[in-house]
Structure formats: structure tokens, C-alpha cells
Amino acid sequence: MNAQPAISIIGAPTDIGAGDRGASMGPEALRVANIVTTLEGQGLEVIDRGNLSGPANPWQPPVDGYRHLTEVVTWNRLVHEAVHAELVQGRFPILLGGDHCLGLGSISAVARHCREAKKKLRILWLDAHADFNTNILTPSGNLHGMPVACLCGKGPKELVEIGGHVPAISPKWIRQIGIRSVDAGEKRFVHEMDLEVFDMRYIDEMGMRHAMELALATLDVNTHLHVSFDVDFLDPDYAPGVGTTVMGGPTYREAQLCMEMIADTGRMGSLDVMELNPALDVRNRTAEVAVDLIGSLFGKSTLMRK
Numbered sequence: 284m285n286a287q288p289a290i291s292i293i294g295a296p297t298d299i300g301a302g303d304r305g306a307s308m309g310p311e312a313l314r315v316a317n318i319v320t321t322l323e324g325q326g327l328e329v330i331d332r333g334n335l336s337g338p339a340n341p342w343q344p345p346v347d348g349y350r351h352l353t354e355v356v357t358w359n360r361l362v363h364e365a366v367h368a369e370l371v372q373g374r375f376p377i378l379l380g381g382d383h384c385l386g387l388g389s390i391s392a393v394a395r396h397c398r399e400a401k402k403k404l405r406i407l408w409l410d411a412h413a414d415f416n417t418n419i420l421t422p423s424g425n426l427h428g429m430p431v432a433c434l435c436g437k438g439p440k441e442l443v444e445i446g447g448h449v450p451a452i453s454p455k456w457i458r459q460i461g462i463r464s465v466d467a468g469e470k471r472f473v474h475e476m477d478l479e480v481f482d483m484r485y486i487d488e489m490g491m492r493h494a495m496e497l498a499l500a501t502l503d504v505n506t507h508l509h510v511s512f513d514v515d516f517l518d519p520d521y522a523p524g525v526g527t528t529v530m531g532g533p534t535y536r537e538a539q540l541c542m543e544m545i546a547d548t549g550r551m552g553s554l555d556v557m558e559l560n561p562a563l564d565v566r567n568r569t570a571e572v573a574v575d576l577i578g579s580l581f582g583k584s585t586l587m588r589k
């Protein structure tokens with residue numbers, strides 16, 4: 284196991300790319316659910332950098348298949364610079380969303396850092412959705428359904444160019460887990476781009492353990508592992524506080540195993556916690572579940588393991 288990293292928490296309080304208002308309150312709900320003291324209680328050094336400040340949500344209809352593109356670009360640039368600045372200092376950034384369109388700013392920053400530091404990159408995308416839409420394929424125009432496509436170079440110029448390298452990542456670097464809702468055109472595009480997806484049918488048939496063994500295979504000492512955790516990954520029975528619930532997700536125990544297996548690699552270097560929507564939650568329960576799982580991502584376990 285590596286020395287424990289020093290963590291920087293960055294809040295991005297916006298719902299600019301979402302189809303429901305409320306994810307803008309996500310960072311504060313995670314703080315109320317004791318994210319800082321939970322990590323400190325595990326012996327980690329944590330600095331809360333507070334929240335980024337970006338444009339308000341104008342709540343307009345889509346233009347050319349994109350809703351709020353200008354504001355989404357501004358927010359992603361802010362996130363990109365904030366995340367990159369932490370990585371340059373050798374710190375571990377945790378981005379508290381905010382909707383998942385910000386995964387673009389975060390992961391493009393991690394990819395830029397990996398290019399500069401000559402590291403390999405593996406991205407785990409824990410989500411009910413593939414987030415691989417384009418303005419042609421999207422039924423809604425909501426940019427939180429497009430960040431993975433943008434990272435792979437498929438999207439509007441001003442978004443795909445954030446980070447200075449197009450595409451920001453290769454589709455080969457990403458593993459999607461928990462997927463169970465993909466739009467019709469998006470489905471063909473995921474196939475065409477050859478994304479590696481462990482969908483719920485795969486997890487049902489083969490188990491979370493096998494899915495994670497494959498998703499984490501071939502990591503080496505020079506690999507930076509980024510986890511992009513969309514809280515709607517979890518079954519809505521456990522995590523109702525998200526805008527786009529899809530039934531049939533991983534159970535609490537399956538999610539714990541997923542997080543513990545990631546922790547066991549010792550390779551995780553950055554994390555996004557996205558789409559928590561306190562306006563739709565029940566007494567902050569989803570935030571508490573998310574913080575509990577984040578504890579497991581950083582190595583909390585029931586017993587000492589050999």
C-alpha cells in the first residue's frame with residue numbers, strides 16, 4: 284500500500300447539465316453527512332477547499348441539441364483547473380458534484396496530469412447510464428448525458444478541447460460498471476466506439492467480484508486510477524436522492540464490494556462524487572450512504588485483511 288494521500292475536497296455546486304434542479308446542493312449535503320470527518324477518522328489528511336463559483340442555471344431549452352452549453356463550458360473549465368492544480372501539488376482531489384457533466388472537467392484534468400507525469404490512466408465509471416450521448420443522439424439535450432463521449436473527442440469543440448489534447452482520453456482506458464439505462468442511438472455508439480461495459484446483466488450473471496476483477500485487471504505501479512462515482516449507480520432502494528433513478532442497480536453489499544476492491548488496488552488517485560440531489564433525498568440518507576461507500580473506497584473494512 285502507498286503512503287496515504289493528502290486529500291483536497293472541491294465542491295462544484297451546480298445542476299447546469301442536469302434535467303432536474305437540485306444537484307447544486309450536493310456538495311453541502313455530503314459535508315453535512317460528515318465526509319471530512321469520516322476520512323479524517325481513517326487517518327487521512329483532508330483540506331476542504333470550499334466551493335467553486337460559476338454561472339447560475341438559466342433553465343433554458345436546448346439549442347442545437349445542447350442545453351446550457353456556454354455555462355457548462357465555464358463550469359468545466361473551472362473544475363478542470365481546480366482538479367489539475369491539486370494533482371500538480373501531489374494531492375488527491377475529490378470533486379463533489381454537481382451533475383455529471385463536470386466529469387469532463389475533472390477527468391480531462393486527470394488525463395492532462397497523467398500525460399505530464401507520464402502515467403497510465405484507468406477510469407472506472409460507476410453509473411446507471413453510459414453518459415455517451417451526442418447532440419444528435421440525445422433525447423433531452425442535457426449535457427450530463429454526454430461527458431464520456433466528449434472525453435473521447437465526440438462533442439462540441441469548446442468542450443472536447445478542454446485540457447488541450449483531443450481526444451482527452453482513449454475509450455480503451457475506461458470501464459463502465461452498473462449500466463442499465465442507455466438510449467437507443469447511444470447504444471449503437473457505445474458499441475461502435477468499443478467501450479468496455481459491465482452492465483447489470485453482466486453483474487447478475489457473473490457477480491460484482493468477477494466484474495471488478497476484470498475492470499481492475501492489468502493495473503500497474505505506474506497507473507493512475509480515477510473513479511467517477513455517479514450516485515445513481517446504486518439501486519434507488521438505497522439511494523433515492525438522485526435525479527435519474529433507474530431500478531435494478533447494485534445492492535448496498537455489491538456496492539461495498541466494488542468500493543473495497545478498488546481500495547485494495549492502492550492505485551486510486553482521484554475521485555468524483557456526482558449527481559447527489561438533496562431535493563429528492565429522504566432525510567439525507569443518500570448522502571450518508573455515499574459517504575459510507577467513500578469510506579470504503581479509502582480502505583475502511585470490517586476486519587483487518589491479510
Ligand SMILES: [Mn+2]
Pocket residue numbers: 383410411412414427513558
Ligand atoms: Mn452519470
